[in-house]
Amino acid sequence: xxxxxxxxxxxxxxxxxxxxxxxxxxxxxxxxxxxxxxxxxxxxxxxxxxxxxxxxxxxxxxxxxxxxxxxxxxxxxxxxxxxxxxxxxxxxxxxxxxxxxxxxxxxxxxxxxxxxxxxxxxxxxxxxxxxxxxxxxxxxxxxxxxxxxxxxxxxxxxxxxxxxxxxxxxxxxxxxxxxxxxxxxxxxxxxxxxxxxxxxxxxxxxxxxxxxxxxxxxxxxxxxxxxxxxxxxxxxxxxxxxxxxxxxxxxxxxxxxxxxxxx
Amino acid sequence: xxxxxxxxxxxxxxxxxxxxxxxxxxxxxxxxxxxxxxxxxxxxxxxxxxxxxxxxxxxxxxxxxxxxxxxxxxxxxxxxxxxxxxxxxxxxxxxxxxxxxxxxxxxxxxxxxxxxxxxxxxxxxxxxxxxxxxxxxxxxxxxxxxxxxxxxxxxxxxxxxxxxxxxxxxxxxxxxxxxxxxxxxxxxxxxxxxxxxxxxxxxxxxxxxxxxxxxxxxxxxxxxxxxxxxxxxxxxxxxxxxxxxxxxxxxxxxxxxxxxxxxxxxxxx
Numbered sequence: 001x002x003x004x005x006x007x008x009x010x011x012x013x014x015x016x017x018x019x020x021x022x023x024x025x026x027x028x029x030x031x032x033x034x035x036x037x038x039x040x041x042x043x044x045x046x047x048x049x050x051x052x053x054x055x056x057x058x059x060x061x062x063x064x065x066x067x068x069x070x071x072x073x074x075x076x077x078x079x080x081x082x083x084x085x086x087x088x089x090x091x092x093x094x095x096x097x098x099x100x101x102x103x104x105x106x107x108x109x110x111x112x113x114x115x116x117x118x119x120x121x122x123x124x125x126x127x128x129x130x131x132x133x134x135x136x137x138x139x140x141x142x143x144x145x146x147x148x149x150x151x152x153x154x155x156x157x158x159x160x161x162x163x164x165x166x167x168x169x170x171x172x173x174x175x176x177x178x179x180x181x182x183x184x185x186x187x188x189x190x191x192x193x194x195x196x197x198x199x200x201x202x203x204x205x206x207x208x209x210x211x212x213x214x215x216x217x218x219x220x221x222x223x224x225x226x227x228x229x230x231x232x233x234x235x236x237x238x239x240x241x242x243x244x245x246x247x248x249x250x251x252x253x254x255x256x257x258x259x260x261x262x263x
Numbered sequence: 264x265x266x267x268x269x270x271x272x273x274x275x276x277x278x279x280x281x282x283x284x285x286x287x288x289x290x291x292x293x294x295x296x297x298x299x300x301x302x303x304x305x306x307x308x309x310x311x312x313x314x315x316x317x318x319x320x321x322x323x324x325x326x327x328x329x330x331x332x333x334x335x336x337x338x339x340x341x342x343x344x345x346x347x348x349x350x351x352x353x354x355x356x357x358x359x360x361x362x363x364x365x366x367x368x369x370x371x372x373x374x375x376x377x378x379x380x381x382x383x384x385x386x387x388x389x390x391x392x393x394x395x396x397x398x399x400x401x402x403x404x405x406x407x408x409x410x411x412x413x414x415x416x417x418x419x420x421x422x423x424x425x426x427x428x429x430x431x432x433x434x435x436x437x438x439x440x441x442x443x444x445x446x447x448x449x450x451x452x453x454x455x456x457x458x459x460x461x462x463x464x465x466x467x468x469x470x471x472x473x474x475x476x477x478x479x480x481x482x483x484x485x486x487x488x489x490x491x492x493x494x495x496x497x498x499x500x501x502x503x504x505x506x507x508x509x510x511x512x513x514x515x516x517x518x519x520x521x522x523x524x525x526x527x528x529x530x531x532x
Binding site for chain 1: 421423424426427428429430431432433434437441442445446448521522523524
């Protein structure tokens with residue numbers, strides 16, 4: 001018997017201003033299954049609904065129809081149980097908290113006692129290699145470091161799933177590639193299931209075990225591409241033939257969708 | 264650490280660079296004042312020289328200081344009452360965001376009225392010699408900016424932070440304690456800086472309309488009517504220093520309580 005999928009999406013539709021004059025179909029008939037331990041990227045142009053899909057999974061917005069199961073529960077129950085951690089495009093750290101106390105936030109909300117919070121936050125800061133900055137305040141950190149703190153925060157309550165909404169989008173290319181490497185190492189260390197929203201093809205190929213290509217208006221799934229490049233992937237991976245081949249495959253899937261829309 | 268030490272001298276120089284022009288400007292103004300009074304032979308009941316005011320202050324030191332003590336008590340009591348009420352009402356108001364808009368608008372309108380004009384009324388209500396009538400006017404003057412600012416701080420929370428708390432399944436009390444209150448703190452301190460000087464104005468002016476015989480405002484008013492204008496000016500000097508000191512204490516508290524706040528540090532650590 002196989003383990004049940006950690007994320008299962010069946011026939012999900014999402015309409016904004018449903019029934020109104022300006023109703024917009026953000027998601028149309030989405031079916032998606034994600035197995036435990038996968039690193040899945042939702043790849044697509046702006047407006048394809050990839051962030052909306054992530055927000056539906058995270059129970060930050062409700063689908064108009066369809067069902068979502070997360071870790072065997074409804075998204076609402078999964079959110080209450082803190083089954084997932086979330087990283088946004090902006091780090092969104094609390095200015096008034098030290099790095100350490102920012103990482104402690106999810107545990108504090110969950111009601112963990114102080115020694116547990118301390119220990120767990122220190123462990124997480126080691127994971128993102130920022131231990132020596134525990135007592136710093138967010139304004140003292142660079143954008144990339146802030147985002148690493150946000151990742152530590154998202155993982156501090158040991159969630160089964162990590163949702164990431166264009167988390168590296170605000171960083172420059174150098175930092176971005178470095179953090180992609182970091183992220184893969186963290187993923188390997190924690191074996192967390194990752195759902196990663198991006199509009200960068202090379203980023204999706206480098207990180208993911210699978211890419212879900214989405215198309216816009218209405219947002220739906222156009223293709224699913226397995227990325228069978230072996231882990232651990234390093235910067236050398238970026239220069240291999242196999243990497244280019246996957247980038248081309250993903251680009252073709254994206255562009256054929258765009259061409260279809262233009263036609 | 265090495266970095267901090269390397270930064271230190273230049274920071275000191277930067278601070279000196281800020282303070283020095285202010286000091287020079289103040290000295291130039293005082294010098295011009297002194298010179299103008301002497302050159303144009305201005306009679307001292309119109310305008311005494313800065314040095315005459317200083318010597319009047321030295322001569323009246325004990326009287327003025329004991330008068331200041333009573334006034335300081337009224338200022339502190341008024342500030343405390345105004346802040347306490349302002350924060351409490353802001354907390355209640357922030358629970359009803361739909362109500363807060365209209366209420367804040369009304370508060371801003373009332374705040375445009377010269378509240379200090381209530382001074383004779385308050386003296387009538389609570390007794391001319393009572394501390395409460397002075398502190399009361401100060402409290403009303405402090406109340407409105409504290410209310411308006413604190414409510415804004417509680418409500419103007421980053422949507423991203425709210426969504427983060429939502430993703431953590433945070434309860435309303437978590438959002439209030441961990442997000443809204445710390446978010447409102449810088450807003451509250453802005454109101455406090457304004458309020459600390461307003462409280463001094465409120466108390467002094469109310470004392471002009473009568474108060475315990477040894478209050479600073481009463482002293483200024485009675486010396487002016489005697490007329491001993493150099494003494495009145497000495498009283499005004501102390502009242503100004505009092506306002507400055509209140510502002511300084513609040514600024515210091517702000518630095519101590521909110522070391523993280525962006526307005527308090529330079530663009531680079």
